[in-house]
Each structure stands twice: as C-alpha cells, then as structure tokens.
Amino acid sequence: MSLPRIAIDAMGGDEGVRVMVDGAAEARRHHDRFKFLLVGDEARIKAALETHPNMRGASEILHCEDVVGGDEKPTQALRRAKTTSMGLAVNAVKKGDAGAAVSGGNTGALMAMSKLALRTMPGIDRPALAALLPTLGDNDVIMLDLGANTDCDARNLVQFAIMGAAYSRIVTGREAPRVRLLNIGTEDIKGTDQLQEAAAQLKAATGLAMQFDGFVEADKINRGDVDVVVSDGFSGNIALKAIEGAARFVTDLLKDAFRSSFRSKVGFLISRPATELLKHHLDPNNHNGAVFLGLNGVVVKSHGSATAGGVANAVKVAARLLEEDLTQRIASDMAALHARGIERTGAGE
Amino acid sequence: MSLPRIAIDAMGGDEGVRVMVDGAAEARRHHDRFKFLLVGDEARIKAALETHPNMRGASEILHCEDVVGGDEKPTQALRRAKTTSMGLAVNAVKKGDAGAAVSGGNTGALMAMSKLALRTMPGIDRPALAALLPTLGDNDVIMLDLGANTDCDARNLVQFAIMGAAYSRIVTGREAPRVRLLNIGTEDIKGTDQLQEAAAQLKAATGLAMQFDGFVEADKINRGDVDVVVSDGFSGNIALKAIEGAARFVTDLLKDAFRSSFRSKVGFLISRPATELLKHHLDPNNHNGAVFLGLNGVVVKSHGSATAGGVANAVKVAARLLEEDLTQRIASDMAALHARGIERTGAGE
Structure with a gap:
C-alpha cells in the first residue's frame, strides 16, 4: 500500500x-x-x-x-x-x-x-490534543485534552473519550481500551458537575469500543492500568507539565546525589547502563508527536x-x-454513538 | 514562651x-x-x-x-x-x-x-489547604489550594496568594516571597478569566508583603525560583498528585533499571548513599503536614x-x-489589603 x-x-x-x-x-x-x-x-x-x-x-x-x-x-x-x-x-x-x-x-x-x-x-464539537506518556506497564497511556480547550462540558469529554479510545486501539492493540476521567478523587461525588455528568453518560453507554472505568487521580496516570486519561485542556495541561517537571526534578536530584561523593561517582559510572536506560525511557523525544484528534x-x-x-x-x-486510518475509526465510533442517541443528553440528566 | x-x-x-x-x-x-x-x-x-x-x-x-x-x-x-x-x-x-x-x-x-x-x-471567604513541596533551591515551595475548593473566583485566588505569602515568610524568612498563579502558559492571555482577573488584581496591588511574578506552568513548580504557587483546589490537587505520581514512577523505573543486570546491581550498592539521599529528599513523610489556611x-x-x-x-x-502566629500575620495582611480597597473589585475590571 x-x-x-x-x-x-x-x-x-x-x-x-x-x-x-x-x-x-x-x-x-x-x-x-x-x-x-x-x-x-x-x-x-x-x-x-x-x-x-x-x-x-x-x-x-x-x-x-x-x-x-x-x-x-x-x-x-x-x-x-x-x-x-x-x-x-x-x-x-x-x-x-x-x-x-x-x-x-x-x-x-x-x-x-x-x-x-x-x-x-x-x-x-471540538478537537483535542492527545499525547502518549510512558507507563510502568507494556503500553503507553494516551492523555487528552492537553490544552486545546480550556473549558469543556460533559459532551466534549465524552467525545474526547471516544477519540482517545480509537487512538489507543491502534497503540495498544486492545479491543476495549481502559478509559478513565481525570479527577481529584475516585468516588462518584468528586469533582465538577461536568465530570460527574460525563461519567454518568459513559457509564450508561453500551457497545462502545472501550471499557470505561470511572475516575483516575493524577498520581495513577503512569501506573500502566489505564490506557486513556480524559480531561479538559486546562487540567490535562497542568497534569502533563507537572509530570514532566517532576520527572526532571527527580533526575536532577539524582545527578546531584551521584555527584555528592567520590563513592557515589564510582557507583554512577558502574551503574551507567541502568541510568542510561532510565534516561532513554524518560526522554520526551522518545514520546514526541502530539495529535489533534x-x-x-x-x-x-x-x-x-x-x-x-x-x-x-x-x-x-x-x-x-x-x-x-484513525480518522475513519473515530467517524465510525461516533456514528455508532449517534445511533444509540447517548450524545443527545444535555448537561443535566 | x-x-x-x-x-x-x-x-x-x-x-x-x-x-x-x-x-x-x-x-x-x-x-x-x-x-x-x-x-x-x-x-x-x-x-x-x-x-x-x-x-x-x-x-x-x-x-x-x-x-x-x-x-x-x-x-x-x-x-x-x-x-x-x-x-x-x-x-x-x-x-x-x-x-x-x-x-x-x-x-x-x-x-x-x-x-x-x-x-x-x-x-x-474560603479557607485553603496548603502544603510544602521540595525544590532544587534552598527552600520548600508552598502550594495552595490543594483540594478544599473545586471552583475558585479571582477574589478567592487573591486571598490564597496573601495567605500563602504569610506562610512562606515563616518558612523561607523572605520579606517578600515570590508568588505565582498556576496556569497553562505564562503569557497574559493564557488561562481562565478568573486567573487573568486575579493576576490583574495582584499586579495592581502595592505594598503587599509579596513579590507577585505572574503565572507559572506546572513543570516549573519545583525549580526553586517560586516560593508560593496559587491555584484553585481542582488544578492544585491535580498538580500535586501528578508530581507525587511522577516522582514515584521515576524511582520505580530506577529500581527496575538497577535490577536489570549484575553490573547495575553492583553500581547500586556502591552508590547507595546517593540513592538514599534521593529517597530521603522525596519521602512524603519529610514534607508531611498540610495546613488549612x-x-x-x-x-x-x-x-x-x-x-x-x-x-x-x-x-x-x-x-x-x-x-x-500565622493567623495573626494573615489577619494583619488582610487588614492592609482592605485599607487599599483592592478586594472590592469584582470579577470584571
């Protein structure tokens, strides 16, 4: 081809x-x-x-x-x-x-x-910026939106979930990627009205090509047990940059620590293959390429x-x-969703 | 005493x-x-x-x-x-x-x-949850709000800035701690209306016991060049947990890397003082104690x-x-603010 x-x-x-x-x-x-x-x-x-x-x-x-x-x-x-x-x-x-x-x-x-x-x-209604992040598991996790939309309603979040899942099927090979909404707790009562409404809509939906698992907190993004993390663009951007900054912070501390004594320097030289592996895994260039879905x-x-x-x-x-053909995959998932009429629910139940 | x-x-x-x-x-x-x-x-x-x-x-x-x-x-x-x-x-x-x-x-x-x-x-109007986080600099950075208030208006954010600065004066000894609002970019046009309005109010204020430096992105929280990071409770909680999760992710990767070969294991044993230093610096117990301000x-x-x-x-x-006497410090800072009437500006200019 x-x-x-x-x-x-x-x-x-x-x-x-x-x-x-x-x-x-x-x-x-x-x-x-x-x-x-x-x-x-x-x-x-x-x-x-x-x-x-x-x-x-x-x-x-x-x-x-x-x-x-x-x-x-x-x-x-x-x-x-x-x-x-x-x-x-x-x-x-x-x-x-x-x-x-x-x-x-x-x-x-x-x-x-x-x-x-x-x-x-x-x-x-609105495109979203999606990126891949490394995890402790076998596959990268997809996060979206990362800043294209500062404010999002439940309808936007549901659409992001569908688009992210379509992308994740390509990346992970899973038929039903595990999708979660980024929130400040996992209980139903946590977070904004938009998040609660989006969760209710995704829970009520059947036949979608994803497994919707509710909410995820920002400290669980990289554990490898979620394939798609969905959020508004403001929170997603904050989470992405916080993760990038913290990873750099820890590696900077590690460098300082290795420089702190002669013994540490020797240990660093010997364990260089290990630290190179870490560096490779964390290098943003290896995860470069965010997509407008x-x-x-x-x-x-x-x-x-x-x-x-x-x-x-x-x-x-x-x-x-x-x-x-990601675009076609999203189109057919959206068509399936429309057929079931979930989309038509407004901001309230 | x-x-x-x-x-x-x-x-x-x-x-x-x-x-x-x-x-x-x-x-x-x-x-x-x-x-x-x-x-x-x-x-x-x-x-x-x-x-x-x-x-x-x-x-x-x-x-x-x-x-x-x-x-x-x-x-x-x-x-x-x-x-x-x-x-x-x-x-x-x-x-x-x-x-x-x-x-x-x-x-x-x-x-x-x-x-x-x-x-x-x-x-x-509303209390905020504040915590200390480690930095590459000499002092910890104070972040607030970390989840007490999901939605915040400009007035709340200005009050959080004043409370955080009072706390930071105790922690850092600085007379005018460097305060920034958490945002998804540093340009004036970035972020929500509330953030832009809060920034305008803090910029217009004179005589406050802080140095207001505008916005900070989430990847710069731990660099040591900001003393107080102010946000709504939703974003703050996302940022805090993303930082915690990423720090754990990197140290888990490092553990895996050190276990990856005999050579790496030897290097790890030799450089243990360095990795212990890192562990100590990142242990959340060493930064335990969030405060309701x-x-x-x-x-x-x-x-x-x-x-x-x-x-x-x-x-x-x-x-x-x-x-x-943090409570008294905040009270006197608030009194000074009221005297200048900044607080009375509403959501719009």
Missing part, C-alpha cells in the same frame, strides 16, 4: 529547518516508503537535504518565507494561513496534496489553522525543542495514524 | 492510634516544650503511651470511641462533630483547650468540621498513611505556625 505523503512545516520549532529535515530523513531511513512535502525556505531546505541522499526523489519542496512566531497569538497567525510554512503545510492536507502535516511551531496557532482548514469531523485530517505537533530523533518519532506517529 | 498544647486526633489515619502517639512522642523528643491533648480511645492511647516515658506529664487524654470513616461524606461526618475524635480535636481549638489540631483522617470531613467550628478569618485557629492534616516520623513532622508544622 502506498502511503500518502506527509507535509512537514520545515520552519516551525525552536531549531529551524535543519532539525525538521534531519528528522524526516531519519524517519525515512526506517520506513523507506515515506514521502514528504517540505514547506519552507527553499534554499535552506536544499542545504539541509544535501546530507540526506535517501530523501532524493522522496521529497518535494513548497517554497515560502513567512513563519509563525512562537509567541504569536493564534488570531494573528490565522491571518497569514496562506503565506506561512505552518499554514501551507496544513492547507496541503486540506487540498489532498498530503495525508498529514507535522509542525514544531506554536501550538495555539497550529490548532487554530488546523481547525479552520480541516474542520471538525461530523459529530465532534477530531479533525478531517491528521495534524501532529512536534515539540518545539525536539531533536532530529524526536521529529522522526512525530513523523512516525503521523504515518501510523494514516496507515491505521 | 510556653506553647499552647496541640490536640491530636489519635483515631484518624490508616494506621490508627499507635502511629499518632508515636509521632507525637517523636516530635516531643526534639522539642520538649510540646504538650498534647490526645483525643480517642483511652485504653488504646494508654497502651501506646507506655513505651513513651517522655510523654508523661506532657499529655492529657480526651476519651471518645467514635471515629470518622475514610470514605465518609463530609456532610455525614459533620453530624458527629461532638462525638468523633476528629470533631473533638477541632473543638478543643475552638474552646481554647488547645492551640492547634492535627489529624490524619478524612480530608473533606476535617475541612468541613474545621470550617464549622473555627469559622473563616475576617476578610477570608484562613481559619481562626491552626488545623494540620497529616497524610493518612504517614509513618510516626511523618506525624512528628505534621506536629512540628502545627507548633511552628503557633509560635510564629
């Missing part, structure tokens, strides 16, 4: 053109069927391509010079959707020139442009400071979602 | 009477001026006291048999405020029989009972699964807040 090509916003991200092109080339070394539309300054892209003979014949350049700034407001960026590398990469998906887009640029602008160009899928097309957000290896992972995420 | 005695809810917590009495005794070994009112089953308390000669003459027993259940709803627990060990410990503070209360029981019930018995301080009296929540050492730390927190 030939894979639709992937549009790369070569100008987004903190590191510029080279890291994006290096990342695409690295992904292609593992999967030689990948093809690319590289969007950005032609001269710089050509220069970056020189070191990658494996990209010859597999990539086309779409020249543009304009770039969305990291601090730019989404509304401002939207006005330059037709001239910026980000806007043109997303637009290539809309026009069918590419199957998916990958960008390391401004998340808010990417969200706004993707929503405007690709529109939300039938039955989905719920759009008519695949858009993947690469971390602004990702390495070439990180960009390669984001590209692989995009390719996998194309191959497994 | 003689310290008012501390009421101990000897029945609360997962571990029962012994750990609470052992903890009080341990605290007293370091500070022999501490005196206690031990509230709970007299026979069991007496049995636990037998191994602690240093508690003789320093503790009185207030007998009761009723105990608040860990899963009990606060409204239900409130009806037994006059008969349970938790209710009687809090009531002792109200009556002036004790200067502070320490409980390891049900957080929601403790909050409800404390609020009803002690009432909020003049100018404070904003009440007419000091109430400290000890973790339900705290060790005797953890309970001793919670007792020391209570003693320190009594010695430094």
